[in-house]
Amino acid sequence: MPFVVPRAPDLPAATWTSYGLTTLLVLPLTVRRRAPVAVLFAVLAAGALYKFAVDGPGQPLPYTGLVAFYTVAELSSPPKRLVVALVTAVGVLGSTGIDSADMRELLFSLFVFAAAYACGRLAVTRKAYLRAVEDRARQLELTHRIEAEQAAARERARIAREMHDILSHAVSLMIVQAEAGPVAVRTAPDRAEAAFDAISDTGRDAMVQLRRMLGVLRENEDPAGAPRAPQPALAGLPGLVERVRGSGLAVSYEVAGSPLPPGPAVETSVYRMAQEALTNVVRHADADAVRVRLEHGPGELTLTVTDDGRGPAAGTGLGLAGIRERAGAHGGTARTGPGPGGRGFEVRVTIPRAVADTEAGVGR
Structure with missing residues (x-):
């Protein structure tokens, strides 16, 4: 100043x-x-x-x-x-x-x-x-990016498994029915008509499931018009068995124990694993009969699919790998190998009841 x-x-x-x-x-x-x-x-x-x-x-x-x-x-x-x-x-x-x-x-x-x-x-x-x-913000951003990439990879793997199961099962049944159709036309017209009906039903079911999945994947899909049909669940196993039975294979289905709803995710996975196991029987086992057993035990949920055929042929391990991945996603295990007494082939999936109850929201 x-x-x-x-x-x-x-x-x-x-x-x-x-x-x-x-x-x-x-x-x-x-x-x-x-x-x-x-x-x-x-x-x-x-x-x-x-x-x-x-x-x-x-x-x-x-x-x-x-x-x-x-x-x-x-x-x-x-x-x-x-x-x-x-x-x-x-x-x-x-x-x-x-x-x-x-x-x-x-x-x-x-x-x-x-x-x-x-x-x-x-x-x-x-x-x-x-x-x-x-x-910390950079680390969180990196962590979120990694988690997003991992989630995307898991979702891609899940979708690949779903499409494999849907197409493999449907196409296998349609091939079996189509091959048996010409023979049945000459010898048993009623049976041929049933075979063609089974082909049609199987194809429509596959189309519905694929349309639902592709509708979820399609960009700019209108949420109001998106399909909202539920994923397959344990209640759909009898229908699955019936469709496979229509191919001429003798299929039995039984439920043991006290059924407790294990949650939508577990139910869908069990359904898909049963579907894949039955598809392998139709395509590769050359079996006459197959037995599907679902056991609700106190500590675990067990799915067993046993056939009297020759087991899967070489190079058909993609479906079995998918079964193991689905079981592992719920903390369970999948054992595949010869059936009782060394005859046929057996797929045995076990999911801990604690995991199934948690995903179902039991005890919350």
Whole structure:
């Protein structure tokens, strides 16, 4: 202010030397982050020169020194900060002693420099906190991206299994019925008519299921017009058995234990596993009879499909792999191999009751 507002006539006027030294108190701050300690000492030296050599008008306030001291506290290493703090304290003591030797002024000067130091350290803490928050946000974003990719991969695998089960089962039954049709036309017209009806029913059922799945996958599908038919469940197993029986295979179905609804996801998986096992029998086993047994035990849900054929041929392991994947998705196991006494082939799937009850919401 002494350089802007006219001073009293009895006081010395501001000179160009005073202007120059005042500028020297500010200019070093432009490089304070590159050399904080050197800038602090340069500012303090310029202030001392102003006071003792020029003694310009008014009392220069230590704003530049506080800013430089703040920068040292923020950017310098602990040893440098300790040395600079001690040197600054000595300088404040000497300056106050020469100027007024007033205790209030001394305490005030020490307080403002200590506050500048504390603000510098708080800035370091705040920057570290912001870096930690940004790193955590990046990690969360990466985690979410990975989880989304994994979910997409699981969904693609699920859809592939569903389409494999639907098409494999339907096409296998249609082929069996179509091959038997010409023979039945000549020998048993009624049976031929039933075979053609079975082909038609199987094809329509496959079309309905595929249309439902593709409707879910199709982009820009109108939610109001999207199909809402439920996924296959355990209640559909008798119908599945009946369709396979229509191919000429003797199929028996039995349920043991006290049925408890295991949840939609488990029911759909059990249905699909039974469907795949029966499809393998129709396509590869050359069997005359197959037995499907669903047992609701106290600790587990067990599906067993046993035939009296020769077992799956080489190269037909995709469906069996799908059965194992479905069982593993619910914490269960799938065992495949020769049937009782080494005859035929058996698929045995076991799902823990605790998992089935959890997915069904039992006990919540």
